[in-house]
Amino acid sequence: MSRRISLAAMTGLTALALALSGCGADLPEPVADPVPTPPPPVISEAQDTKVLAAVGRVLSASETALDPALLAPRTSGPALTMRTAQLTAAAKLKAPSIVSPLPTAAQQTIIPTTQTWPRASYAISVRPDNGGSPRLLVLEQAGAHDQYKLRSWVRLFPGVTMPPFADPTLGSPAVPADATDLVVSPTDALAQYADVLNLGAKSGFAATFEPTDTYRTEVSADVQRQTAALAGAKGKQTLTYTPVKDEPVRAVRSSDGGAMAVGVMTAVRLQTGEERSGIGPATQPEKGLFTGQTRTNVLRVTFDVVVAFYIPAADAGGKVKTLGSEQVPITIATK
Numbered sequence: 001m002s003r004r005i006s007l008a009a010m011t012g013l014t015a016l017a018l019a020l021s022g023c024g025a026d027l028p029e030p031v032a033d034p035v036p037t038p039p040p041p042v043i044s045e046a047q048d049t050k051v052l053a054a055v056g057r058v059l060s061a062s063e064t065a066l067d068p069a070l071l072a073p074r075t076s077g078p079a080l081t082m083r084t085a086q087l088t089a090a091a092k093l094k095a096p097s098i099v100s101p102l103p104t105a106a107q108q109t110i111i112p113t114t115q116t117w118p119r120a121s122y123a124i125s126v127r128p129d130n131g132g133s134p135r136l137l138v139l140e141q142a143g144a145h146d147q148y149k150l151r152s153w154v155r156l157f158p159g160v161t162m163p164p165f166a167d168p169t170l171g172s173p174a175v176p177a178d179a180t181d182l183v184v185s186p187t188d189a190l191a192q193y194a195d196v197l198n199l200g201a202k203s204g205f206a207a208t209f210e211p212t213d214t215y216r217t218e219v220s221a222d223v224q225r226q227t228a229a230l231a232g233a234k235g236k237q238t239l240t241y242t243p244v245k246d247e248p249v250r251a252v253r254s255s256d257g258g259a260m261a262v263g264v265m266t267a268v269r270l271q272t273g274e275e276r277s278g279i280g281p282a283t284q285p286e287k288g289l290f291t292g293q294t295r296t297n298v299l300r301v302t303f304d305v306v307v308a309f310y311i312p313a314a315d316a317g318g319k320v321k322t323l324g325s326e327q328v329p330i331t332i333a334t335k
Contacts, residue, residue, distance in 0.1 A: 038113065038170075038171075038173070039113045039114075039115055039171070039173075040113065040171060041111040041112065041113055041168065041169065041170065041171030042111070042112055042113065042114065042115065042119065042171070043111060043112075043121070044111075045109060045111070045168045045169070048106075048109050048111055048121060048123070048168070049106070049109075051121075051139065051147075051148045052104040052105070052106055052123055052137075052139075053104065054074060054147075055074045055075075055104050055137075055139065055148075055149070055150050056103075056104030056105075057074075058070065058071060058073055058074035058075065059071075059074070059075075059083070059102055059104065059150075062083070062087060063087070063096065063099050066087050066090050066091040066096065066099075067087065067091075068083065068084035068087040068088060071083055071084065071087075073147065073149075074147065074148075074149050074150060075149055075150045075151075076140065076142070076149040076150070076151055077140075077151045077152065077247060077264075078151065078152045078244075078247060078264045078304055078306060079138075079149075079150040079151055079152050079153060081304055081330060082152075082304050082306075082326070082328040082330070083099075085285070085289065085304075085328055085329060085330045085331075086098055086099045086100060086285065086328060087099060088288065088289065089284070089285045089286075089287070089288025089289050089329075090288060091288075092288045092289075092291045093284065093287065093288045093291070095284060095288070097284075098284055098285050098288060100155075100326070100328075101128035101129065101130055101132065102125075102128075102135055102137075102150075102153060103125040103126050103127070103128050103129075103134075103135065104123070104125060104137065105125060105126045106123040106124060106125055106126070106137075107124055107125065107126050107134065108123070108124040108162075108165075109121070109122070109123050109124075109168050110122035110123070110124075110165045110168070110172050110252055110260075111168045111171050111172065112171060112172065112173075112174060112252070113171035113172065113173050113174075114173065114174045117141060117142060117143045117144060117146075118140050118141060118142045118143070119140070119141055119174065120138055120139065120140045120141075120151065120174065120250045120252070121138075121139050121140075121141075121148065122136065122137065122138055122139070122252060122260070123136075123137045123139070124136055124137075124156070124162065125137060132155065133155050133156045133157065133158055133324070134156050135153050135154065135155060135156065136153060136154050136156055136262070136308055136323070136324055137150060137153050138150070138151045138152045138153065138250060138262050139151060140250075151250070152262060152264060152306045152326075153306065153326055154262065154306050154307065154308045154323070154324035154325050154326045155324050155325065155326055156308075156323060156324040157213065157214040157215075157322070157323065157324050157325075158214070160323050160324065162260075162310075162323065163254035163255075163256060163258055163260055163310045164254055164255045164256055165252070165254055165255055165260075166253075166255050172252050172253050172254075172255075173252070173253045174250075174251065174252055174253070175251035175252060175253050175259040175261070176251075177248050177249045177250075177251065179251070179259065180314070181257075181313060181314050181315075182258065182259055182311045182312065182313060182314055183208075183311060183312050183313070183314055183316075183317060183318065183319075183320065184208060184311060184320060186249040186250075186251040186259065186261035186263065186309075186311065187243075187248075187249050187263075189208075189249070189261055189263070189309050189311055189320050190243045190249050190261070190263035190265065190307070190309075191243050192205035192208050192209075192320075193205075193209065193265075193307060193309070193320075193322070194241040194242060194243055194265055196208075196209060196216075197216065197219065197239075197241045197267075198239075198240060198241055207319075208319065208320055209319055209320045209321075209322065210319050210320070210321050210322070213321075213322040214322075214325070215307065215322060215325040215327075216322075219239070223237075223239060225282075226269070226271065226282060229282070230271060230273060230279070233273030233274055233277035233278075233279060233297070234273060234274045234277075235271055235272055235273030235274070235277060235279065235297075236271070236272060236273075237269060237270060237271040237272070238268075238269070238270045239267060239268070239269045239270075240267065240268050240270075241265050241266070241267050241305070242265060242266050242267075242268075243263060243264070243265050243266075244263075244264045244265060244266055244304075247263075247264045249261050249262065249263040250262050250263075251311075254310070256313065256316070257313035257315070257316065258310060258311055258312045258313045258316065259310075259311045260308060260309070260310055260311075260323070261308070261309045261311055262306065262307070262308045262309075263306070263307055263309075264304060264305070264306050264307075265304075265305045265306075265307065266302060266303070266304065266305070267302070267303040267305050267327065268300065268301070268302050268303075269300070269301045269303070270298075270299075270300050271298070271299045271300075272297060272298050273297045273298075274297060275297055276297065277297045278295035278296070278297070279295060279296070279297060279298065279299040280295050280299070281299070281301070281332060283329070285328070285329050286301060286329050286332055289329055289330075289331065289332045290332045293332070293333075293334055294334065295334065296334040296335070298334055298335050299332070299333075299334060300332070300333045300334075300335070301329050301331070301332050302329070302330050302331045302332075303327050303328060303329050303330060304327070304328050304330050305325065305326070305327045306325065306326045306327075307322060307324070307325045308322070308323040308324045308325070309321065309322055309323060310323055
């Protein structure tokens with residue numbers, strides 16, 4: 001009896017083992033999660049070319065008439081403010097050369113993949129007819145039914161090397177202004193650059209940036225000229241830079257993991273001299289804006305300053321590089 005039970009038990013165990021081995025063969029193989037497909041570019045190169053041409057027609061018409069009222073259909077924000085100031089000064093002095101050349105034919109376009117609004121696209125222009133450096137144009141579409149408009153621009157520095165970007169058929173993603181995967185966020189890069197402009201080598205952020213750039217060299221030379229001009233009036237001056245709070249820094253991913261960022265600052269140059277010294281404007285654009293005012297011993301010029309940076313990826317390290325700038329006087333006052 002006990003032998004039969006043992007044989008039966010062994011037979012049962014063998015059957016169970018076979019059954020379990022059969023179940024094991026049917027277990028599903030692990031499947032990797034699908035790789036997310038990056039969003040496509042939101043406009044084609046052909047559409048982008050049409051946008052740039054439309055912006056160019058508006059700029060050309062306003063320059064021909066020296067009339068800032070013609071700008072609204074295709075400019076906004078800092079570009080509208082800066083262009084209005086240039087056209088106003090040019091009209092008062094009958095000096096069209098005050099208006100910066102802004103070619104809109106592009107040698108390179110950087111097309112967004114951003115699926116929400118507002119969204120920005122970028123273009124590096126051909127050289128202007130006067131042989132100056134190419135412009136980096138920032139265009140923005142505020143909403144789904146809005147036209148793309150020129151939001152800002154900079155003059156690229158002579159000989160500057162631009163970061164690499166994805167092919168326009170693939171598109172380039174926007175980078176948040178507070179991105180943490182860069183050596184410094186786009187917002188902080190602008191704030192720290194303003195501090196360097198204000199304090200020079202004494203700034204705690206001087207080491208964040210390359211040792212010098214064309215804009216800082218130009219500012220230093222201008223300060224020296226202005227200081228010399230004020231000497232006869234026993235005058236003094238200050239120059240203060242402040243990021244524009246309600247104008248977010250716009251940034252786009254470069255194909256090496258870094259980012260190109262474009263931000264706007266206000267610069268205020270305040271000059272004071274002894275009583276009845278009669279301080280006057282220094283440049284043609286300033287003279288145009290000053291027309292109709294009387295000289296006093298105080299002169300306050302407010303500029304809009306647009307700056308473009310290349311910010312390396314955090315894991316790559318390195319210094320922030322300034323790519324270009326544009327400075328335009330906006331207002332001038334005698335108090």
